[in-house]
Amino acid sequence: MRKKQLGDILDKNLPKDFYVRLLQIGSPEYISGLFLELAKRKWDLLREEAKDILEGDIKWADENYASGFRRCIKIYLTAIDEDLSTERIQWIRNNLHKVDLHLTKVKGKDLPKDKPLKGSAYRKYAYQGLFQDYYYSYDYTTRSRSYKEAPQRYETSVYSDGIRLNIIELKSTLQEAEIYGLADVVGRLAYYLDAPRITFYLKGSNKREALRYFRRYIKRVIRDYAETEPDKFMEAMKHFLLSYTEQDSICKYDDIFRYNELLGYYLYFDFYENPTKYYMELGYMYNPSTMDLFLELKGRFEYRKDIWDNNLDLVLEIALKSSVKQIIKACYYILKDSPKGKDFIDSLDYHKLIALAHSKYEPMEKMFKEILNERLNKSESFNPNLMIALIASPNEEMHNYAKDYFARVKGRFSPADTADLLFLDNLEQWEELFRNSIQSFEASEFVEFIKEVINRADKLLKLNQELPENIRDILSLSLTKVEDLSEESKAHLFESVLVTLTRRIRMPQWLGELVEEVLFSLPYESLEAILAKLEIEAEKGWNHARNKRILALLEGIKNKSLPGDMEILDALSAGGSKMIKKLLELMERNIESLRERPTTLLLMMEADVHVLNKMAEEIFESLPVNEQRKLHAMVLDSPVRKVYSFGLKQLDLIYGERIPEQFIIQMLEHSAPEVKAYISDKIDRVLGSFEEENERLFMYYVRTLLLMPNRISSSKDRVYELIPMFVLKYRRNLDSIRQLLLEVGGSNSIKDSERALVTLARIEQEVMLHEG
Structure with missing residues (x-):
């Protein structure tokens, strides 16, 4: 009554002084x-006055009233500030789920998170007194009562301290939901107040009056929506009803929703108003422990039938998404008996009709199966939308309908319809249908199919799911049809695909790979002819790595030139098989330019493509010796086994026995043991043999090794050890050896200097002894 009076006063648009006077003489409840x-x-209107009251000391009301008074003023000041109210609305929606008090512990023991409790369990705990805020006990020896606070049982949040519900915060949220017109929040709160968690907490903690207050408040808000804003009424109903699960019955018998007050009030209002009449109709046949009265009632009973009749689309959404039979049953009768129901059902698309045909509520399932069968029997020509809807269903019976229908009307998918099949979650089940559809296409239809797939790129990306491998294989293998296209069709397909890349169309990875395959499925000569007539605008759309890769190769084919090394490496490492094949053809046609690109030849040798390896080796072997030597150092330095192995084979052919100094260092410091072993064995063979034909070679390696940096110290030890024996055999080299050792002995390396001078002393001693 007070709310209505206040509304009437505000409707009169009285001067501000009148409301200021009300602040002076009104009671705390009235002012709130x-x-x-x-x-x-x-x-x-009263912004400043509200701030003054909030900042002042409220002495004219006791603390409880003053606290509620301040709370209402804060709600007012937030509501009239656009930024604050927007922030508050977002906060309410983000935290609303915390209102639902799910038990996390019972008697101090954790409950499993993946097994939500049924309503009957909450009912049992309530009657056991577990929801009391304090646990009482009686000591018979002292004849005294004691109590202690209940242990934590909920997650802590703004709506709960872990033990009890914050009723004031819940009240504020409900009032703010009404103030801001948040019908979705009102609907969710209605559900929370009708579900077992809050219901049995408030009943089990002796707060039944709070439960009655909140439910009355909810009913009044939703009633106001029904009277003035029917759209908000239906929005509240949608969020209210779709929140229910099969665990939300408050009856001691599971799955019986007869005692969920708000659910009954809105969906079974006529029964709620006059239950005796319907109990008498059922008579002795009604057994409350095994039968839910809501499921036994026949016909429509919902609150404000006229609003439901005008929102059959929402009724349908609730029927499709709800898992509670009592809710689906009410929707069934609304759709069946509404004056607008027949026209609405006739307008349903096949996806919704099929979903209703395997409803959880049996009468709903039966009715819509009959409607579906009627439509199928009337359909004499192939309807692809109907077929796709049938095969998209998770229901096996619908799949059988699809097969029978497809065979009866001799179905055939168009290119656009076949592209739509890619959106199916269960496409793998229909792999053969998909393959046969693509294989049936004529040349022009196949081109159209590829274009239709690419046109759906953005939608396919939003699916955020990978296409099964076997379906990708079907698409890839279908590209053999490209070879059968006319040159005009090839050019049309190529240009269509190329345009999509320049438009910067986002697409899933598998589709990007398909686009690449389409472009490079064309024969090389066709590509050359098409590209000769096209100007590729490099500044458009080539920001994606894949697109850059494609562009580089297309420009190479167009200009009859090789891409850069980085582009070639990118194509080899990330490109598909058809791109790599075209790259190989481009290289074969530009062999002469490869002879002048040593780094590219090295890249080819290191690639995991055998044809490229052989091509690079053949080019290397055909180069003049001086050109081979430039490339050979790079080949020998490669970390790839097959490349440095090839370099070792070429070593003798190019240099014979006399390995250049820089190669010796390079090979001795190589990361591969095979390379180190090769050069070590080669030097050891020469140093270990004092044959006359190796005399000059021995002197070459001695000079080379001794003048090298100290990093190869172990090899030098072997040389210093052999020099005296060599000199004794070939005395004509004594002066050269003496000069070399003196040169090393005067170096800055202490270790080299010591070894050289010691060796020289040994030689002088050996020579003197020999001469003596």
């Missing part, structure tokens, strides 16, 4: 109500 009504209308 005034601020809430002003908040609802977003009137900032």
